[in-house]
Amino acid sequence: MTGIVPSVIVVPGFAVAQAGRNVGSEWYDAALMSNWLLGHGSQVIPAYYPNSGPAAAASKTYRFRTKLRTQAIQLVWVVTCRSTDTSLPATVTITTPAGGTPANAYASGACAYRARLVPIFHTQNLASQSNSDVEISITIAATTFGVNVESIACWEVPRASLVQDTTDYGIDPNSCAQRQPIYVPADGAGVSIGQVALNADRGRTTARRAGLLQWAVPANTTDAIAFTSTSPVDVFSLGAPVLCRKQYTADTTGTVSVKAYVACSDTTSTFRLRANTTSGGTATGIQALGAFAPASAFGWQGAPFTFAMDCEDLSVSDGRRSARYDLLSFDITRITGAGTLYLASLSAYET
Amino acid sequence: MTNSTIKSFFRTASAQTAGDEPVDAAIHQLGVMQSMAHLCDEGMQVRVNMASRAGAYLTHDAPTSATAWYQIGIFGPFPMTLQPDRTACLFRVRLAGFSDKGGAVKWRLGVAPFEDAVSTTQATIDTNAMEFTTSSLTTAWIDPSGPLTIPAYYVAAAQRTINSLIAVGGTANATVGITAMCAVVFGQAPIGDLAKMTGLYVAEYTGP
Numbered sequence: 001m002t003g004i005v006p007s008v009i010v011v012p013g014f015a016v017a018q019a020g021r022n023v024g025s026e027w028y029d030a031a032l033m034s035n036w037l038l039g040h041g042s043q044v045i046p047a048y049y050p051n052s053g054p055a056a057a058a059s060k061t062y063r064f065r066t067k068l069r070t071q072a073i074q075l076v077w078v079v080t081c082r083s084t085d086t087s088l089p090a091t092v093t094i095t096t097p098a099g100g101t102p103a104n105a106y107a108s109g110a111c112a113y114r115a116r117l118v119p120i121f122h123t124q125n126l127a128s129q130s131n132s133d134v135e136i137s138i139t140i141a142a143t144t145f146g147v148n149v150e151s152i153a154c155w156e157v158p159r160a161s162l163v164q165d166t167t168d169y170g171i172d173p174n175s176c177a178q179r180q181p182i183y184v185p186a187d188g189a190g191v192s193i194g195q196v197a198l199n200a201d202r203g204r205t206t207a208r209r210a211g212l213l214q215w216a217v218p219a220n221t222t223d224a225i226a227f228t229s230t231s232p233v234d235v236f237s238l239g240a241p242v243l244c245r246k247q248y249t250a251d252t253t254g255t256v257s258v259k260a261y262v263a264c265s266d267t268t269s270t271f272r273l274r275a276n277t278t279s280g281g282t283a284t285g286i287q288a289l290g291a292f293a294p295a296s297a298f299g300w301q302g303a304p305f306t307f308a309m310d311c312e313d314l315s316v317s318d319g320r321r322s323a324r325y326d327l328l329s330f331d332i333t334r335i336t337g338a339g340t341l342y343l344a345s346l347s348a349y350e351t
Numbered sequence: 352m353t354n355s356t357i358k359s360f361f362r363t364a365s366a367q368t369a370g371d372e373p374v375d376a377a378i379h380q381l382g383v384m385q386s387m388a389h390l391c392d393e394g395m396q397v398r399v400n401m402a403s404r405a406g407a408y409l410t411h412d413a414p415t416s417a418t419a420w421y422q423i424g425i426f427g428p429f430p431m432t433l434q435p436d437r438t439a440c441l442f443r444v445r446l447a448g449f450s451d452k453g454g455a456v457k458w459r460l461g462v463a464p465f466e467d468a469v470s471t472t473q474a475t476i477d478t479n480a481m482e483f484t485t486s487s488l489t490t491a492w493i494d495p496s497g498p499l500t501i502p503a504y505y506v507a508a509a510q511r512t513i514n515s516l517i518a519v520g521g522t523a524n525a526t527v528g529i530t531a532m533c534a535v536v537f538g539q540a541p542i543g544d545l546a547k548m549t550g551l552y553v554a555e556y557t558g559p
Contacts, residue, residue: 005527007433007527007528007529008433008434008435008437009354009391009394009432009433009434009435010435011354011388011391011435012384014356014380014384014385014388026384030383030384030387033384033387033388033391034387036391037387037390037391037394040394040432041430042394042396043396043397043398043429046396046397046398046399046400047398047399047400047401047426047427047429047534048399048400048401048402049401049403049407049409049424051403051404051407073516073518073519074515074516076513078427078428078429080424080425080426117422117424117425119425119427119428119465119533123514125516125519125520126519127519127520128519128520129519150409150424151401151424151425151426153398153399153426153427153429155396155429155430157513157515157516157527158430158515158527158529159515159527160515160517160525160526160527161517161525163518193379196383196387197379197382197383199387200382200383200386200387200390201386203386203387203390204360204386204390207390207391207393207394209396209397211396211397211400212397212400213400213402214400215402215404225404234405235404236402236403236404236405237403237404237405237406237407237490237549237550238402238403238447238490238491238492238549238550239402240400240401240402240550240552241400241445241492241552241554242400243554245393246358246359246393247359247360247393248359248360248362249357249359249360249361251359312393312556314353314358314392314556314557314559315358315559316559317441317443317497317498317556317558317559318443318498319443319556325445325492327492
């Protein structure tokens with residue numbers, strides 16, 4: 001048996017693991033819990049509203065920045081589109097760029113105008129496994145009529161089983177069954193209680209929230225948001241709710257990473273992107289993420305900006321640490337020069 | 352309720368899990384099992400987080416009836432997380448929007464399987480759906496009346512199987528089960544008015 005991934009969380013009976021008791025079947029459950037934790041997949045792009053789309057016989061590409069789980073080998077994209085024609089449906093074709101040869105490279109579907117929308121699925125096979133900071137993207141092409149893309153979402157496909165190696169770190173649960181030997185194997189061997197213990201800390205970094213807030217429009221000067229003001233201008237009409245994951249007992253905040261996909265009409269101009277958090281905890285206030293000078297061609301702006309934001313309080317149902325909701329908003333200010341900044345993507349995720 | 356009773360990750364020294372170290376039950380209960388259970392609790396996912404640029408919104412058809420519900424948008428399907436007893440996770444939700452003309456407008460947000468979300472959200476408010484109301488001309492977040500809870504019959508109805516590659520770069524697939532749920536929003540407005548949505552948040556959690 002390999003590192004089979006259960007479809008639900010498997011939680012061992014904690015009371016069994018007590019001093020004076022023998023090591024029992026709870027470790028079998030612990031191995032399954034480890035496999036679920038590493039293999040169940042995460043929501044990479046929470047569904048959002050792009051409010052843009054390709055015209056007839058044209059295509060538009062949406063780019064996002066994130067860190068996938070090492071165990072992820074496939075992504076599912078879910079898209080809804082609405083025809084811009086007043087009476088007829090449109091047809092779209094969805095593709096993903098380099099990154100393997102998708103088993104089903106194309107998906108298409110009719111997009112009704114003002115009727116109930118039907119989600120369109122597209123599965124992307126990844127070329128390799130990595131938890132590096134990467135760009136993922138999707139291209140939507142319209143044929144007969146243009147479309148307005150009304151939602152884009154992406155999630156990692158749950159694994160059926162994890163390989164017992166130093167990439168997947170799957171565990172054979174039979175190796176943790178009652179009367180099996182207890183030892184610490186080489187990390188990645190995927191056997192025994194020792195591997196469960198090693199994976200507990202590995203899960204702390206693997207189980208980050210890969211998608212807290214994702215927003216992207218096609219990278220061109222028409223679809224992107226333009227900024228020229230020397231005073232702060234909000235990116236969104238309202239802040240978006242964000243809660244980081246809680247790690248250690250004393251933690252009240254988590255770390256959010258942000259990357260922007262931008263271009264500028266004048267490469268001598270500099271701009272400042274700020275994150276404004278309204279959470280009542282220690283991450284309150286406007287946080288300057290730094291000035292940057294974007295290039296004339298669209299590209300991801302340098303290393304991710306990072307800042308602290310409230311983490312979830314698991315003792316209350318709304319997760320808040322104060323009476324206020326935890327909202328994250330952004331504004332952009334032109335610091336020097338006379339150029340126009342074009343913002344096409346903004347990605348916030350845990351690293 | 353949370354699967355971890357201590358609700359956090361428990362630090363252990365790496366030497367405590369090294370070779371030839373005795374298996375200490377307390378360390379392994381807290382350091383391994385409770386910690387992983389906490390990570391499972393934190394493995395709940397943000398399924399929808401819609402932030403709109405200035406001036407952007409989603410709305411519905413011009414109403415011909417002030418009491419009819421019109422679809423505004425559908426988000427998902429996504430693979431909802433199930434608890435150990437196969438019940439659904441809970442959902443924290445919020446919705447932002449405004450009234451186009453100042454009349455009292457409503458939204459109904461439901462989380463359900465695709466085919467059920469559309470019909471049940473329109474007809475009745477079950478525990479998996481919630482109404483939001485405003486007459487404000489200015490966009491703002493509207494607080495929910497509580498979390499969304501998913502009835503067991505929707506969990507059962509949402510069971511799907513999908514292919515999952517066995518290895519990266521390979522062609523062989525295994526079948527995995529998911530609980531495919533959607534978030535669907537309908538709007539209701541007086542004739543001549545529109546319910547305009549500018550933000551939506553749907554996030555899983557285990558419960559306190």
